[in-house]
Amino acid sequence: MEIDELTAAERRVWAAFPDGTEVDFRRGPDEDPAAEGAGWGPERTVRARVLRALLLDGPSRAGEVPVLKLVGARITGKLDLKYATIDRAVELRHCHFTDGPALYDFRVRQLNLRGSAMPGLHAARLQVDGVLRLTGCRITHQVRLGGSVIAGALFLDGAHLSSEYTGEPVLQLNQATIGDALWAPGLRVEGETRLESATVTGTVTFKDARFEHPGATALQARTLTVDADLEAGCLVAHGMVDLRGARVPGQLGLSYARLSHPEGTALRLSSTALGELWLRAPQRIEGALNLRRARVDALHAAPEVWPEELNLDGLTYATLSPHAPAEQRLAVLERDADGYVPYAYEQLAAAYRRVGDERAARTVQLAKLRRHRGTLPWHRRLWGQVQDATVGYGFRPLRAAGWLLSLLAVGAVAFALHPPHALKPEEAPPFNPLFYALDLMLPVISFGQEAAFAPAGWYQALSYGLVLTGWILATTVVTGITRAVSRQ
Template identity: 55%
Template sequence: MQLADLTPAERRVWRAFPKGQSVGFGPGDEEAVHGGSWGPARTVRAEVLRSLLLNGSRADGEIAGLWIVGGRISGLLDLSDAVLEHSVRLLGCHFERPPILYGARTRRLNLRSSYLPALDAVSLQVDGHLRLSGCEIPGQVRLGGARLAGALFLDGARIGDSDGDEGEEILQFDHGAVENDLSAAGAVIHGRFTLTGSTVGGNLDFDRAELRAPGHVALDAENLAVGGHLSGEGLRAQGTVNLRGATITRHLDLVSARLSAPGATALRATSCTIGELWLRGAAPIEGAVNLRRSHVEIVFAEPRVWPERVGLDGLTYRSLLPPLPAAERLALLEREDLGYVPHPYEQLAGAYRLAGDDAAARTVQLAKQRRRRATLPWYARCWGHVQDVTVGYGFRPMRAAVWLVALMLTAATAYGLHRPQPLKPGEAPDFNPVFYTLDLLLPIIDFGQEKAFKPRGWHQWLAYLLVVLGWVLATTIVAGVTRAVSRQ
């Protein structure tokens, strides 16, 4: 391409390229979305930029590069499979047609605050950062398989069209890799953002972002791997946030977030490995939450955050914050949409035991037995009620002690009024109704009364009942004492 074939605006760009100098068009405070009306003084043909990037010269002792601010790029900028030795900075520019960077490789690509109808950059390789901060892109952004040695910046970008199909895959970064951070703070995305199988070496930032895909999947990040934390403080997500199989080394921060997917699953984080899950100050979640088979070290969530339907079977964690009585946590377990499953109760009881609160752990275990009772046949439910009332399924050992004392007083009174006959008159010791009753109730202690006297009639049936109840109640008390000693 000859210099004589260029417009005045293009000559400025051509002369600045060998030294990597910037070329600014216009006052610099105009929005690039309105750049379609910019005239020839601010217009550069895409074929000129392509010629510079592929064949442009470099001044001695200088670092060449393309740097345009506030220009209108007319025509199609097609850099498919190109290897660019120069940095590309097109800031606040208006692209007439979607640029194509399929399979391209460049040192650094900065399109900050630009307008692009769409972007095709599948398998793009960038040796530094890719900046799309503040960009307006109503069409699809395809970055699948991209490899970025630096970071990906989407801060404040507006991607997708509010009048379009919000269920469409609008921002694709499947199987991509970012060695540093991926930041989409304050971004507004209409449609589905896919990160399936991608790797982010640093942090993934969705602070104050808006993901809008009502009735669809807003964020599809199955098998995502994040080396740092995934921050969504103040995130607004309309549609499902899908993190199935994700690995988040540090924490999943949804502080003050608002997740909404009425009639569907608002948060799916099944089979995940997460350092910490933070829902502090989040709005009540609209839609179901599914955390099955995941492992989280710490879960921070107030009870009011959880929806009416949750999936907790297989979820493991070490501790729950803030510290709350067991009664305030049990309501969540009753919302398991599979009905009664034992694991969530065992996990919650284990967390309380790990925190040293054995009383709360027993409360959870008792609630588990009561919930299980509703799934049993009628005769098993009747027996369950008996166990509950008498000994609290063994988790209320002091209740057993009270029953023992009540039985002892009742039986001692009965045998005091109607003394049983001695088996061998003249050889039997003096009858004592209290110690006789204790002989019947306590399976190990022997005061010699039971062997010396033989009750008759209903007193004999009372003796049988005392022996059976004695074994049950004494065993319950011993189990409670054993648990207390083992804690020490």
């Protein structure tokens, strides 16, 4: 392109390029390219084909580094840099694009589009040797960055993305590789965001971000790999947040997040591997929470955060906080959509044992047996109810001691009123109803009464019942005492 074909505004940009001088057309720092850019006149209008020619074959100056630095311009036409390679930085800040840039398979040293407004960004397989900055951008159609490789950080903080096309994601970062951080606090996306199989070497930050896609998937990040933390405190999501199979060795922070998808699953974390999971929030999750087969080292979730519908089968965690009474945690397990999940009870009991709360662990184990009883045939349920009422399935040994003393009193009174006859009257010791009942009920100790006397009739059946129940109850008491001593 010949220099005399350029407008005055384009001549300024062309002249500033060789030594990287910034050209700023703004009249003030508070201009809004999205609302005002369409009305900017020729004095600040630059054609996209001029910028393309400048980047591909622009002038250079000895001892200087050419850089395109353009601020506050109205860029007309499509900036088409598909398949191009540019070994320099490009800054098109606070600009208004009439057409979405076409940057498919484009390679650039650094790209800064901060504060710009554009109808879409088609940049799949984009390669950036440094930083890609979309801070504060207003993009009204799809942002396609799938398969992109960004050596530095990707900045999406304060950006607002929306699209009238509902069939495809608004923000596509699937299979993208980011060598540093994905920094997106305050990001707002109206439609689906897709991060499937993306890899982020640093931290992902969605603090105060909003993902709006009611009734559908708002954030889809299946098999996402983050080498550090995924911080999403105060995030708002209307629609499902799907992180199935994600790997976050650090912290997945959803503290004070507001997750809403009443039509189905609000948060899907099945098959994830997480260092820490924070679900501290001011209100309960609206929709189901799926944690099937998830592996979490430290789970921080208050009982009131858990929604009405849960999927916990296969969830593994080492520690659980904050410490809450077992009854509150058990109420959560009863909401599992899969019904009775034994593994969930075992995990909860193990978590209580790790912090030394053996009483809570026994409460959980007892609740597990009671829940399991509801899945059995009637005759086995009946036997379970007997075990529960008498000895609490072995977890309530003091209850067994109470039954033991009650039966001892019954036996002592019965045999005091109707003493059994002596087998050898000349050798028998004096009869003592209390010690005779003890002799029948205690499986080890002998007072010489049982061998010397034999009841008859109904009292013989009573003696057999005392022998049987005594063995069961005494063994339960001894087991409970042994367990208490071993804990100390």
